[in-house]
Amino acid sequence: MELDYKAIGKRIKIARIIVKKEYILIGSVLTCEVVSMFLIAYLYQILDSHLIKIIIQNVANVLSICVTLLAIKVSKKSLRDFGLSTDHLFKQILIGLVVGFILVVLLQGLSFLEASPNLYDIFSMMLVGFSEELLFRGFLFTMIYELSGSRLKAVFIPSIVFGIWHFPVGQSIDQVIGTTIIGLIYSGMRSLYFRTDKEIGIIPLSIFHWMHNIFIL
Numbered sequence: 001m002e003l004d005y006k007a008i009g010k011r012i013k014i015a016r017i018i019v020k021k022e023y024i025l026i027g028s029v030l031t032c033e034v035v036s037m038f039l040i041a042y043l044y045q046i047l048d049s050h051l052i053k054i055i056i057q058n059v060a061n062v063l064s065i066c067v068t069l070l071a072i073k074v075s076k077k078s079l080r081d082f083g084l085s086t087d088h089l090f091k092q093i094l095i096g097l098v099v100g101f102i103l104v105v106l107l108q109g110l111s112f113l114e115a116s117p118n119l120y121d122i123f124s125m126m127l128v129g130f131s132e133e134l135l136f137r138g139f140l141f142t143m144i145y146e147l148s149g150s151r152l153k154a155v156f157i158p159s160i161v162f163g164i165w166h167f168p169v170g171q172s173i174d175q176v177i178g179t180t181i182i183g184l185i186y187s188g189m190r191s192l193y194f195r196t197d198k199e200i201g202i203i204p205l206s207i208f209h210w211m212h213n214i215f216i217l
Contacts, residue, residue, distance in 0.1 A: 022075075026143050029071045033135065033165065036060050041168035054124055061127040068135050075143070082138040083190060083201035095200065096207025103185075103208060104215045112215035122214065129209035130202070136162045136183065137190045138202045151191045159183030182212065 040060055044053055072082055079085065104112050117125075136158045145154035163180030170176075186208065189200045 022143060022147055025071055025075060026140065029067060029135070029139065030161070032067050033064060036064065037165060037168045041171075044169060054120065058124055058127055061131040064131040065127075065134060068131070068139050071139060077142075082134075082142045083199065083205075084134065084138060084203070085201060086203075089203070092201065092203040093207065096204035097211075099189075099204065100208040100211035104211055107212070108216050115215050117214050125210050125213040126206075128213055129206040132162070133186070133202050133205045133209055137186055137205050141187060141190055145194075151194065155184065155187040155191050159187050 037060075040056060043056055047053055047056075072079060140158040140161065141154050144157050145151060148154070159180050160183075162183035163176045163178075166179045167173075167176050186205050189208075190205060193199045
C-alpha cells in the first residue's frame with residue numbers, strides 16, 4: 001500500500017494553519033487584556049474618586065467578557081467546550097456557594113462574617129469573578145489544553161499568567177504569588193472532572209471567586 005504523500009502534506013499544512021490560528025487567538029486576547037490592565041493601573045494612579053475607579057473597573061470587566069466571548073466564537077467552539085453551561089444550574093450554584101464557603105473559612109476563618117459589603121461591591125465583584133474565570137479558567141485553560149493535550153500545562157500556565165496579570169494594579173510580588181496560588185486551586189478544580197458530567201465549570205468557579213473577593217480582599 002503506497003502512502004499518499006500529497007494528502008499527508010496537505011493535512012500537515014492544514015494542521016499548522018489551525019495551530020497558528022490558536023496561538024494568534026490567544027495572543028490577541030491576552031494583548032487586549034494586558035493593555036486594559038495597564039490602562040486601569042494608570043487611571044487608578046491619577047484618579048482620586050473610588051466610585052469612578054469602580055466604574056472604570058466594571059466597564060473593563062464587561063469589555064473583557066465581550067473580548068473573550070468573541071474569541072470563543074472565532075475559535076468555532078461552543079461555550080460548553082470552555083466550561084460555560086446552564087445545565088443543572090441550581091446544582092452549579094449550590095456547589096459554588098458550598099465550596100466557596102469552605103474556601104473562605106479555610107483562608108479567613110469565621111472572621112469573614114463581620115464583613116458588610118454594599119450592593120455595589122457585590123455586583124462589581126460578580127463581574128470581576130465571571131470575567132476572570134471566563135478568561136483564565138475558561139478560554140485560556142481550554143485553549144492550552146487543546147494545543148498541548150496536557151492538563152498539567154492547562155492548570156499551571158493560566159495560573160501563572162493570572163498571577164502576573166494582577167501586578168500592574170497591585171504592584172506587589174506578594175499579590176502575584178497569592179493570586180497564582182489561588183489560580184492553581186481554581187484551575188485544579190476545573191481540571192478535576194474536565195469534560196465529564198461532574199465538571200466544575202465557569203459558573204461555580206465564578207461564585208468561588210466572587211466570595212473570595214467579597215469576604216477576603
